[in-house]
Amino acid sequence: xxxxxxxxxxxxxxxxxxxxxxxxxxxxxxxxxxxxxxxxxxxxxxxxxxxxxxxxxxxxxxxxxxxxxxxxxxxxxxxxxxxxxxxxxxxxxxxxxxxxxxxxxxxxxxxxxxxx
Amino acid sequence: xxxxxxxxxxxxxxxxxxxxxxxxxxxxxxxxxxxxxxxxxxxxxxxxxxxxxxxxxxxxxxxxxxxxxxxxxxxxxxxxxxxxxxxxxxxxxxxxxxxxxxxxxxxxxxxxxx
Numbered sequence: 037x038x039x040x041x042x043x044x045x046x047x048x049x050x051x052x053x054x055x056x057x058x059x060x061x062x063x064x065x066x067x068x069x070x071x072x073x074x075x076x077x078x079x080x081x082x083x084x085x086x087x088x089x090x091x092x093x094x095x096x097x098x099x100x101x102x103x104x105x106x107x108x109x110x111x112x113x114x115x116x117x118x119x120x121x122x123x124x125x126x127x128x129x130x131x132x133x134x135x136x137x138x139x140x141x142x143x144x145x146x147x148x149x150x151x152x
Numbered sequence: 153x154x155x156x157x158x159x160x161x162x163x164x165x166x167x168x169x170x171x172x173x174x175x176x177x178x179x180x181x182x183x184x185x186x187x188x189x190x191x192x193x194x195x196x197x198x199x200x201x202x203x204x205x206x207x208x209x210x211x212x213x214x215x216x217x218x219x220x221x222x223x224x225x226x227x228x229x230x231x232x233x234x235x236x237x238x239x240x241x242x243x244x245x246x247x248x249x250x251x252x253x254x255x256x257x258x259x260x261x262x263x264x265x266x
Contacts, residue, residue, distance in 0.1 A: 066251070069254070078256055078258040079241060081254065086251060091251075092248075124193075126196070130251050143196045145195050
């Protein structure tokens with residue numbers, strides 16, 4: 037168990053709908069990363085938050101948005117869903133300690149989204 | 153930005169043989185290189201990592217080497233076992249004021265045949 041939690045585990049919805057995925061980082065981790073993994077594909081970086089602020093953006097669609105709350109949990113919102121959005125969505129967390137150069141990243145169990 | 157290439161995309165070995173997966177990166181500022189193992193439908197799990205000030209690191213049957221000049225790093229698994237079968241991802245990472253920025257390779261599917 038990495039200490040990163042994600043809910044829900046599975047989500048089945050219809051095209052055009054909107055869903056929210058939730059992530060709680062490991063205790064003490066300030067950074068949250070979101071990744072999308074389509075079937076048999078690699079890890080596509082979507083977005084990173086650090087202590088409530090957006091810090092890096094990858095290939096995230098305009099229909100997708102995220103935020104990190106004061107308690108450091110994060111939510112990824114996916115709207116106007118399309119069939120191609122079906123994927124595993126992973127959250128990962130990492131800590132940035134003062135004076136620490138290298139920061140390991142740990143993944144949550146993922147949310148499997150199926151769009152019908 | 154950073155680009156990470158990974159080869160081979162698939163690899164089959166006999167149980168007990170060694171497996172080697174190679175990655176190259178483009179940004180010389182990358183300073184941290186983790187390797188992740190992902191079993192079907194599960195989370196990527198960190199199995200070993202190497203920092204830019206180290207050339208080689210070993211943990212039991214797993215080792216990683218880094219050549220900063222050539223900008224490539226490799227994962228070596230010796231005495232492979234069926235439970236080593238999984239997809240392996242390399243990543244190159246740059247330190248920022250807000251933690252690391254990770255760029256992943258496309259993955260290698262390793263099959264260990266009994």
